[in-house]
Amino acid sequence: MSGISEFNAAANADIGREHEIQLGLLRELCRAAGGSGDPDLVGEILQRLIDYSEAHFASEELLMRMKSYDDYEDHVEDHSQILDALRDVAAKHRRGESALVAGRATETLDFVDRHIATRDRRFADYVRNNL
Numbered sequence: 542m543s544g545i546s547e548f549n550a551a552a553n554a555d556i557g558r559e560h561e562i563q564l565g566l567l568r569e570l571c572r573a574a575g576g577s578g579d580p581d582l583v584g585e586i587l588q589r590l591i592d593y594s595e596a597h598f599a600s601e602e603l604l605m606r607m608k609s610y611d612d613y614e615d616h617v618e619d620h621s622q623i624l625d626a627l628r629d630v631a632a633k634h635r636r637g638e639s640a641l642v643a644g645r646a647t648e649t650l651d652f653v654d655r656h657i658a659t660r661d662r663r664f665a666d667y668v669r670n671n672l
């Protein structure tokens with residue numbers, strides 16, 4: 542395997558692991574926000590999820606720029622939508638509108654799931670074939 546294909550395989554493996562952590566935090570948020578949900582715990586998970594998502598998207602976007610990726614703009618637009626949705630949920634939670642958090646968390650989980658299955662998958666294929 543050449544140096545560049547090793548780099549590409551490692552980059553895809555890193556991104557795959559980051560997706561699992563991001564999805565894990567989203568599922569944790571859905572669980573905590575459903576039922577009687579301790580508000581402090583919900584707020585804590587939300588903040589961790591926002592921080593993690595910011596870091597993950599930044600590294601994915603850096604790799605896209607390094608690879609001159611052809612779907613960069615639309616892909617980044619999805620990332621912005623996800624972060625806007627999470628920040629909006631966090632603001633609602635801080636204002637005590639916690640009843641809305643569970644529904645919004647589920648919607649965001651569905652959106653991120655679709656994003657990973659479509660845009661992220663397309664990017665992973667692009668990286669794999671980028672020699």
Ligand SMILES: [Fe+2]
Pocket residue numbers: 601616620656660661
């Ligand atoms: Fe992405």
